[in-house]
Amino acid sequence: MGALEEAHLAAAVAAACACEEDDDDLELLGGEAEPAAAAADAMEPAVRALLAGLGEDERREGLRRTPKRVAKAFRDGTRGYRQKVKDIVQGALFPEVGVDKRTGSAGGTGGQVVVRDIELFSYCESCLLPFSIQCHVGYVPSGGRVVGLSKLSRVSDVFAKRLQNPQRLANEVCGALHASIQPAGVAVALQCWHIPLPENLECKTLQGWIRTSHSSRSGVFEGETSTFWSDFLALLKLRGIDMEVDNHSASIPWCPLRSYEVPLSNGHCKKSSTNSMVSAVTSMLLSLGEDPLRKELLGTPQRYVQWLMKFRACNLDVKLNGFTLGIVSVYERPGGGTVDHGAIRSELHLPFCAQCEHHLLPFYGVVHIGYFDNGSGEGIDRSHFQALVHFYGCKLQVQERMTRQIAEAVYSASHNGVMVVVEANHICMISRGVEKIRSNTATIAVLGQFLTDPSAKAHFLQNVLDTAGPAV
Template identity: 85%
Template sequence: MGALEEAHLAAAVAAACACEEEDDDLELLAGEGEAAAAAAADDAIEPAVRALLVGLGEDELREGLRRTPKRVAKAFRDGTRGYKQKVKDIVQGALFPEVGVDKKTGSAGGTGGQVVVRDIEIFSYCELCLLPFSIECHVGYVPSGGRVVGLSKLSRVADVFAKRLQNPQRLANEICGALHSSIQPAGVAVALQCWHIPLPENLECKSLQGWIRTSHSSRSGVFEGENSTFWSDFMALLKLRSIDMEMDNHSVSISWCPLRSLEVPLLNGHCKKSAANGIISPKSVPTPSNMVSAVSSMLLSLGEDIQRKELLGTPQRYVQWMMRFRACNLDVKLNGFTLNNFSVYERPGGDKADHEAIRSELHLPFCAQCEHHLLPFYGVVHIGYFDNGSGEGIDRSHFQSLVHFYGCKLQVQERMTRQIAEAVYSVSHSGAMVVVEANHICMISRGIEKIRSSTATIAVLGQFLTDPSAKACFLQNVLDTPGLAI
């Protein structure tokens, strides 16, 4: 077994153990009543997920997918836990007396002084397509009655409503209304900056800047009115953190969910074809009715009303997203060479490689679907290879097609990195090196919520294995070449 195979096997075992441990830990933390309710929800969601996997042409019993229905059910249950939470249970007992100043001399403390909590990072699920979206929430309020609220409660109340199927404006309104009624302040201001993942072909992996970005706000009491000094102060305090909501106001005209704008759901589970510049969108193809029914049953198990107007068409849109990652067994051709199966783990001689022969294609964007949680992961691929002697490099479009082929399916990043490296090596025959950098939605939209985390994987074959200087040369090239960073 080659070094890359051993490393891949070790990573797979470690990942499997981590998943098992995480599942066990969550079950131990859950109370008996909560576990019973969760099991009932899982009974409906898990069969639905299995139906989706079969509809995608996958083998639900293969090792990587065997526990996927359970993991997806837990992710959805955690992502919608807000339906079972009440704001009054959070705020109750968290109001404290705080002496202010005479209103004639100014505003401070518990008497008219504004309090703002900025950069509350949360995730919610888009009710139009069931994909998670990222939120930076900023909450301000003006105390009244000489009482202030514990600061952590502001973020916890925001999280209650984020952990429901949402759209950004309703989320802002619900946070604002709940805080105003529970705290009874002089006023509440809520500002949201939201990012929705775009369609894979439109993804530009430049932090979250490639995502569809919109800004939304809601206000009550003293924050209302065009000439409110409290609102002006709120905006000014956000700008101290380089948050300019006024500059983002144009974003409200942008279609929030990209899947909503590309098709019109019908009652029979099919969609009208919508053309853009005369080209029929791939989203507009009919969706399998059994998969649509499976998603509808998932929504029902979460306690949602599938006849709610905002959810009409949601099952179809979610299935259309999933169908982008269906299993595909087509042959791939790279620059005229059909990929073959000869061993890519044979180490060539130890002679120093000619660094002039090293070619690279960097910052190739991709979007894939994690097969463990059925959530997207996206990022960039860097490919290095040795010229096979022809003196001509492989066109970038071929590499982009290769990345798309291995990315646009249910995947794990470790496997995708290896597959791309093997494909490139089968053409180069001398050496191939692949680095994949990605952000995983499953790392940030589930219970662990590691929002700033990113994952890098590397595969090294051929001369890159035997010549450390060649490897260093390629990595330095990645570092020195400006591009889209994740």
């Protein structure tokens, strides 16, 4: 067994174990009660119907527990429906007199309190894909009472953990805080990022994502001349957040899948090849306690199915721009010898978006490919590599497998040596109970001459480093 095969097997086993442990840990830590379990029971058959519609075999390794994992992810991501703000805020108001009003404002007598950079994730009600949120909450205490700072974050999370759109989320957080803590005023500012369609990924980082900013305010923050609102914006600027510059983004269409032409029937339309999948998603909404006929959800099952169909199973061995997309024998370890670093060619920062087969959630990032010239003196065009990455990304995947498949395909064309590095952010690491917001996963595959020459590896990795932009 070659080095790549061993590394891939070890990584795959570790990933599978981690996935299983995450699920088990959540259960051991005291999950939700029987109603949630009943909802999961109703959701799992729906996920099986989706897998069947994608041409997948739910019994294959990697998919056997996917229905359970997807049900748990949706249940955790919408737990806000089962939480009440009053239960969070109750008992969290504390007396804090501050200074005398005649000398200024502070503490509990009119001084502003702002909690910035609250990292949240929510599910877009238009397409059921998670979106990233950076939330900033400010309030002006009244009655000589302040609220525990963690409660501002927890109340924000209650409403984020529901099917949402950004402006309603800002309004609901603002309204709930104003009603529950009865301050002089509340301000909420959100910066939100929605994953784009795979074909619209154009970058190394979050550029190209749909980014919008939204705000909501009450009480003393209202009005264009409010000094409290001006102070709130100024305190955000201290963190490099300029909501005034971002205000124009509120007019940008939020969900890219909204551009899809869909019948507003939620599974009750005439028979089609995807109608059973649409019906399955509708049943998922019902199991979450949502109303599929709510106007904001009309068309949502169709959009989610159209997103999933971009990752339909394709198991054909085909020729694509000179790459053999099948199983090739690549594990022979070549002999040593001097390597000409001038023969190393590379294509870096090839963007991709794939769908995690464990949770049916996107993972996205970049692929770096290094290879030795096969002697022709001509490199392979970047568009061919991008097509290759797209081919392996647009299906239910795991990052380890995708890395290996790309390396094998490139080796089939170069024959001398290949090195592939994939860097990706996994939504399933963020939007579920794990919530490791800044985590990033890197995988590597090494074949041919790169196996025997550490300096060749170092040369390629230095090229990646030299051209790197901001961290994804």
